[in-house]
Structure formats: C-alpha cells, structure tokens
Amino acid sequence: MSTGKKESDRLPSAVSQEAAQSSAMGDDPLDLALAANAARGDKGAFERLMWRWWDRIRGYCAAFVAFDPELAEEAAQESLIRIYKALPRWRKEGPLGAYLYGICRTTSADVMRTHARHHARNVQVEEFESLSLESPHATGETNVLREEANKMLTAAMQQLEPVDRSMLYLHEVEGKGLSELGVMYDLPLGTVKSRLFRARDKVGMLLREMGYELS
Amino acid sequence: MSSAEKKTIDLKAALKDAAMTSAPSFPDFAQVYRKAEQRPRKVRRFAFSAAVMAVAAAASFWVGIYWHSQSSRDVALIDSWSTSASSVQSTVNIGTSSGQQSQVVLASSPSTAVNLFVQDLWESSSSGGL
Numbered sequence: 622m623s624t625g626k627k628e629s630d631r632l633p634s635a636v637s638q639e640a641a642q643s644s645a646m647g648d649d650p651l652d653l654a655l656a657a658n659a660a661r662g663d664k665g666a667f668e669r670l671m672w673r674w675w676d677r678i679r680g681y682c683a684a685f686v687a688f689d690p691e692l693a694e695e696a697a698q699e700s701l702i703r704i705y706k707a708l709p710r711w712r713k714e715g716p717l718g719a720y721l722y723g724i725c726r727t728t729s730a731d732v733m734r735t736h737a738r739h740h741a742r743n744v745q746v747e748e749f750e751s752l753s754l755e756s757p758h759a760t761g762e763t764n765v766l767r768e769e770a771n772k773m774l775t776a777a778m779q780q781l782e783p784v785d786r787s788m789l790y791l792h793e794v795e796g797k798g799l800s801e802l803g804v805m806y807d808l809p810l811g812t813v814k815s816r817l818f819r820a821r822d823k824v825g826m827l828l829r830e831m832g833y834e835l836s
Numbered sequence: 837m838s839s840a841e842k843k844t845i846d847l848k849a850a851l852k853d854a855a856m857t858s859a860p861s862f863p864d865f866a867q868v869y870r871k872a873e874q875r876p877r878k879v880r881r882f883a884f885s886a887a888v889m890a891v892a893a894a895a896s897f898w899v900g901i902y903w904h905s906q907s908s909r910d911v912a913l914i915d916s917w918s919t920s921a922s923s924v925q926s927t928v929n930i931g932t933s934s935g936q937q938s939q940v941v942l943a944s945s946p947s948t949a950v951n952l953f954v955q956d957l958w959e960s961s962s963s964g965g966l
Contacts, residue, residue, distance in 0.1 A: 667865075668865055671863055672863075675863055679855070679856075679859035679860060680852065680856060681855075682859065683854070683855040684851065684855050690857075690858045693855075693859045693860065694859070698863070698864060698867065698868075701863050701865075701868045705868050705869075767853070770843065770845050770850060771853055771857070773845070774847075774851070775854050778851075778854075789851075790855065794848055794852045824847070828845060832843065833843050833844070833845050834844045835844070835845055835847050836844040836845065
C-alpha cells in the first residue's frame with residue numbers, strides 16, 4: 622500500500638473513506654474491494670476482478686491492436702500478468718478503470734512493437750483497396766453481410782493510430798466521456814474531442830469509399 | 837455506387853463485434869501466476885551478463901597473474917654487458933653446457949649498429965636485464 626502500512630492494520634473507517642472517495646471517481650465498490658484483496662495476494666479476488674473486467678480488457682486490447690486475433694490474445698494475456706504484478710503498487714490516485722486501461726494500453730503497444738520488428742502488421746494500401754472490390758452482396762445472407770461489414774470496418778480501423786483506435790472504441794463501445802478519456806490518456810479535453818472527431822471522420826470516409834455509411 | 841446502394845454500419849455494434857470476435861474468450865490464470873513468479877526477462881538477462889563478466893574478469897586476472905610470474909622468470913635478453921679496449925670482430929656464438937642454460941654471446945665493435953642497439957636495450961633496463 623502507498624501508506625506503507627498493512628491493509629489489515631488500517632481502520633475500517635479509513636478503508637471505507639477511501640472506497641467512498643474512489644466510488645466518487647466512478648469505480649464500483651465491489652471492484653475496489655476485490656482490487657484491495659488482490660493487491661494483498663488473494664488470487665481468488667484477482668480472478669473474480671478479472672472476470673468482471675475481462676470483456677472490457679480483451680475488447681480494449683483487440684481494438685488497440687486493430688483486431689488482429691494473434692496480437693489481441695497476446696496483449697490481453699500479457700495485460701493480465703502486468704495487472705497482477707501492478708495491483709499491489711496501485712496508489713488509488715485515479716479511477717481503477719483508468720489504471721487497468723493504462724496497463725492494457727502500454728502492454729498492447731509493447732506487443733505491437735515487438736511484432737512489428739518481425740512482421741509488417743499494417744494493412745498495405747493495395748490490400749485495403751482490394752477489400753473494396755470484393756462484393757459483400759454475393760449471397761444475400763445476413764451473417765455474411767455482417768461479416769463483410771466487420772471486415773470493412775476492421776480494415777478502416779487499421780488505418781488509424783492505435784491510440785485513436787482505442788480511444789474511439791472506449792468512447793463508442795464503453796461509453797467513456799471526453800473528460801474520462803482525457804484523464805486516461807493524459808490529454809486536454811479539446812485534444813480528445815478533435816482526435817475522436819478526426820478518427821470517426823476518417824473511418825466514415827474510408828467506409829463510404831467501400832459503399833458503407835456509418836449510422 | 838449510388839447513395840441508395842450504400843449499406844449502413846452501426847459503429848458501436850460493429851466495433852464490439854469485431855473486438856469480441858478477435859479477442860480471446862477466456863483468460864489463462866495459470867499462465868498469469870507462472871509468469872508473474874518468474875523474474876523479468878531483463879533482470880535475468882542482466883544477471884546472466886553480470887555473471888559472465890565476473891567470470892571473465894576473474895579469469896583474466898588469474899591469467900594475468902600467471903603471465904606476469906612466467907614472463908620474468910626465464911627470459912633475460914641481456915644478462916651482462918662489458919667493454920674491452922681490444923678491437924674485436926662482430927661475432928655471435930651460441931653455446932650450451934651441461935647443467936647450464938643456453939648462452940648467446942654477442943661481440944661487436946663499439947660503432948656498429950648492433951652494438952648501439954644492444955647498448956640501448958641495456959641502458960633502458962633499470963635493473964640491468966630485461
């Protein structure tokens with residue numbers, strides 16, 4: 622703990638005050654309690670906390686690495702390891718979510734950097750253009766259309782910077798507000814707003830070229 | 837393509853769908869605990885490098901000690917040096933006698949190049965021998 626005292630030695634009122642303070646930052650009290658126990662080495666609490674966060678963690682990592690299944694798996698798994706190691710050092714200066722997403726962000730960036738040394742992961746322009754030539758209307762089946770639409774969206778998302786990608790994901794899917802994103806990415810509100818606008822605009826433009834519109 | 841043919845994509849649903857499709861379904865906690873208990877790769881690499889450097893330093897120290905003790909034991913370029921008034925021809929004699937080490941005796945007149953070279957070697961040696 623940041624105070625240097627054992628958690629068990631602290632007064633319950635101090636813990637509840639801390640929990641109340643963190644809850645005010647948007648954290649679920651159960652998550653905070655689990656995180657506190659996990660920080661003391663309780664593996665059961667860690668696993669329960671991670672199960673509660675698993676969809677958010679894996680979704681965020683997948684968005685950061687542009688939906689590459691291999692990279693997404695490595696990033697998500699490595700994020701868990703780093704979270705497990707880092708939880709005892711969490712100072713509770715910010716929301717738990719921002720802390721966890723921050724770890725996922727640096728982990729995903731490291732994974733991408735490691736793989737970039739060996740492979741060119743970004744979709745080349747030729748590949749991107751070839752996608753637009755494929756007809757998504759061949760079979761008329763809903764699933765195929767949905768898969769094709771996802772393929773197009775993935776290709777468009779790959780053209781964004783990883784940070785913009787993940788920011789757009791958090792905003793659109795997780796419903797994170799501009800101020801939350803500003804805290805998480807340590808960016809001014811105006812910068813977050815303009816980056817989100819540009820990212821969405823670019824995705825929309827690329828999809829329009831392929832015959833799709835964003836709803 | 838006309839605007840009528842354009843299909844719509846729900847960004848939120850499509851992003852979530854793409855993320856959930858590409859991301860792993862289950863966390864592997866056994867791997868988490870196993871890797872968390874291992875020392876970090878950087879620490880392991882540093883420890884290995886430090887160990888190699890320590891062994892190399894110790895080895896080079898002892899080799900240096902041995903070399904130093906060996907190099908000054910049996911090697912002497914010039915054991916003695918003397919001058920004489922009589923003129924001599926430049927000669928080199930190599931001789932051995934039982935129970936003694938091999939000897940190389942060099943005789944030359946004072947002005948010859950070999951004499952000057954040997955004299956220079958002799959004078960550069962503070963202890964009277966190299």
